[in-house]
Amino acid sequence: MEWYMYLAVIAAGLFAGFVNTLAGSGSLLTLPLLMFLGLPANIANGTNRIGVMVQSAVGAWSFRNQKIYSVRETMWMAIPATIGSLAGSLVAIRINERIMELLIGGLLIFMFFVILYKPEQWVREHALGISSRRRGWVIFIFFLIGIYGGFIQAGVGFFLLAALVLGAGMGLTKANAVKVAIVAIFTAVALLVFILSGQVNYFIGLILAAGQGVGALIASRFAVSWGPKVVRIVLLVAVMASALKLTGAFDLLIKLF
Numbered sequence: 290m291e292w293y294m295y296l297a298v299i300a301a302g303l304f305a306g307f308v309n310t311l312a313g314s315g316s317l318l319t320l321p322l323l324m325f326l327g328l329p330a331n332i333a334n335g336t337n338r339i340g341v342m343v344q345s346a347v348g349a350w351s352f353r354n355q356k357i358y359s360v361r362e363t364m365w366m367a368i369p370a371t372i373g374s375l376a377g378s379l380v381a382i383r384i385n386e387r388i389m390e391l392l393i394g395g396l397l398i399f400m401f402f403v404i405l406y407k408p409e410q411w412v413r414e415h416a417l418g419i420s421s422r423r424r425g426w427v428i429f430i431f432f433l434i435g436i437y438g439g440f441i442q443a444g445v446g447f448f449l450l451a452a453l454v455l456g457a458g459m460g461l462t463k464a465n466a467v468k469v470a471i472v473a474i475f476t477a478v479a480l481l482v483f484i485l486s487g488q489v490n491y492f493i494g495l496i497l498a499a500g501q502g503v504g505a506l507i508a509s510r511f512a513v514s515w516g517p518k519v520v521r522i523v524l525l526v527a528v529m530a531s532a533l534k535l536t537g538a539f540d541l542l543i544k545l546f
Contacts, residue, residue, distance in 0.1 A: 302500025306344040310508035313446020335483030339494035344501035345473035351509035352466035370435035374475035377439020
């Protein structure tokens with residue numbers, strides 16, 4: 290690999306770490322890059338988890354130091370997500386990724402309009418709380434999200450944010466922090482599965498992780514100082530861009546123009 294490609298990997302990691310921490314779907318950039326570098330799709334999928342885990346750990350540490358969330362209140366959501374992630378990663382190679390991409394792309398378009406037309410849910414600073422009756426459903430939702438995170442990872446942050454804001458009743462700033470902490474936990478488990486399966490390139494993965502860690506640290510500071518209104522705008526842009534990419538609409542637009 291030429292020297293300038295190392296810089297490209299670090300730069301991509303920096304951007305992905307920033308976007309993932311503020312919104313999500315940075316893997317839509319890093320996964321194609323890893324495959325462009327010659328990694329098979331399954332190896333790229335496993336290698337990508339190194340950067341995701343590092344960026345999430347750095348972001349979670351930064352948010353925790355800023356006292357945005359507590360570990361205790363996060364664990365009841367992180368545990369079902371981690372169990373789901375383990376299941377998802379174990380059967381990842383058996384899923385038709387294109388069908389999954391189209392399905393997730395459609396869901397992201399739906400989510401875009403949910404975020405757009407229910408702004409009061411996405412810009413508040415304080416949590417509304419959650420009833421004990423609804424908690425069981427929220428746990429099940431986090432389990433399903435964890436399965437998807439174990440499969441592909443790309444875009445899982447969007448679904449976690451939706452579950453945290455609309456399901457668990459959190460404010461967006463806090464939900465962002467909790468999302469990062471949950472991803473750090475369940476990605477560590479999924480990464481272990483890929484390592485044991487021999488589907489990780491450590492050298493490229495660690496270079497990518499260096500950029501993602503720095504990007505996450507920067508984004509965790511901006512997320513707090515900007516507040517939920519700006520983060521919501523970033524989230525809207527990231528959701529729509531990801532939906533266009535996953536459904537193939539982005540490639541169609543390029544051909545048309």
